[in-house]
Amino acid sequence: MQTPGKFIVIEGLEGAGKSSAVAILTQAIQTAGHIVVNTREPGGTAMAEAIRDVVKHDWIDEKVTVEAELLLMYAARAQLVQNVILPNLEKGFWVLGDRHDMSSQAYQGGGRQIDQNMIESLRAITLKDFRPDFTLYMDVEPKEGLKRVTGRGELDRIEQEDLSFFERTRERYLLLAQQDHNCIVINTMQDMQAVHTDLELAIQQFLEN
Numbered sequence: 001m002q003t004p005g006k007f008i009v010i011e012g013l014e015g016a017g018k019s020s021a022v023a024i025l026t027q028a029i030q031t032a033g034h035i036v037v038n039t040r041e042p043g044g045t046a047m048a049e050a051i052r053d054v055v056k057h058d059w060i061d062e063k064v065t066v067e068a069e070l071l072l073m074y075a076a077r078a079q080l081v082q083n084v085i086l087p088n089l090e091k092g093f094w095v096l097g098d099r100h101d102m103s104s105q106a107y108q109g110g111g112r113q114i115d116q117n118m119i120e121s122l123r124a125i126t127l128k129d130f131r132p133d134f135t136l137y138m139d140v141e142p143k144e145g146l147k148r149v150t151g152r153g154e155l156d157r158i159e160q161e162d163l164s165f166f167e168r169t170r171e172r173y174l175l176l177a178q179q180d181h182n183c184i185v186i187n188t189m190q191d192m193q194a195v196h197t198d199l200e201l202a203i204q205q206f207l208e209n
């Protein structure tokens with residue numbers, strides 16, 4: 001789908017450093033003269049934020065099925081794409097997303113081990129041929145990522161998963177990144193200054209092309 005604006009996405013496990021990446025990329029894109037609209041997934045519209053609360057909530061006496069989780073992620077995404085992302089891209093603004101479809105492919109496909117064809121069908125129904133123009137996957141070893149975010153308070157339902165869930169998620173992320181020629185991998189197992197330099201170089205190259 002061709003629009004005047006560009007859709008850039010930051011992906012990665014928890015503790016990969018997505019928050020500071022958002023700040024650096026926003027600044028670089030604005031300096032190049034574009035208006036930036038920031039989004040996060042799941043969330044970003046009133047209804048999608050309500051879905052975010054539902055999907056992250058720990059329902060204690062009720063098992064959240066992997067199918068329900070997947071459907072909720074796509075319901076939130078459908079709302080965000082139609083109400084926020086596409087209208088802004090059509091105005092020529094740049095949209096910078098903290099997570100998008102690759103999160104479902106990695107967390108629900110890799111972590112939860114949902115069949116890839118099922119996810120692909122949902123993707124096709126919800127997003128049709130809409131895809132990011134550029135994705136920066138922030139790679140972190142799960143143990144290190146979880147260490148960085150401990151001490152932030154109570155863990156939500158997904159954060160309570162065991163290490164093997166995050167290892168499967170990371171493995172799927174790396175595979176997806178390798179298959180997507182519009183995606184680059186940023187190694188975040190280095191100090192923050194080096195990560196920031198890599199991010200700046202990557203976005204400059206994209207802006208120049």
Ligand code: Z5A
Nearest residue numbers: 014015016017018019020041042073103104107148158192
């Ligand atoms: N999810 C899903 O399953 N399927 C989907 O389709 C979608 C999402 C869209 C969203 O949670 C949850 O939903 C997420 C995936 C799932 N669940 N999990 N688990 P969220 O939005 O609340 O959480 P998040 O996206 O994972 O954000 P986060 O935990 O805040 O991660 P982050 O933004 O990457 O972390 P950060 O705040 O930038 O960095 C964390 C700390 O590490 C911070 O103190 C930094 O100073 C430090 N840091 C960062 N980089 C470094 C380096 N290089 N060295 C040392 N320290 C560092």
